[in-house]
Amino acid sequence: MFNDYGSLDRDRKESNLNSMFFPEFDGKGKTDAELRTELVKLAKYERKCLALSFNELAAACGDRYRRIYDMMRLFYNASEIYTEVYEVKDLSTWH
16 A cells, blocks of 8 residues: 555656555545545554554464464555655655
8 A cells, every 4th residue: 555655656657557546535625645645544553453453363373383373463564665765755766
């Protein structure tokens, strides 16, 4: 979602798919800032759901399967680095 957040202008110019173009966002009459605000709210909700899922996974894994939890957490943390960068700048443009 944060990829879409950062690439809204480029996606519009290049006619690329962006989640903010879906009817659920009802972009008619809304500014780009308003669309991005809605997307951020949705992304934060999904982060909360994911945090609850990680809590459940930790409980299910216990000490015996802690490595499974750690590997999933590592994968998530690695992908979150890109999310944080996309919040600042669209990585798909090189100028």
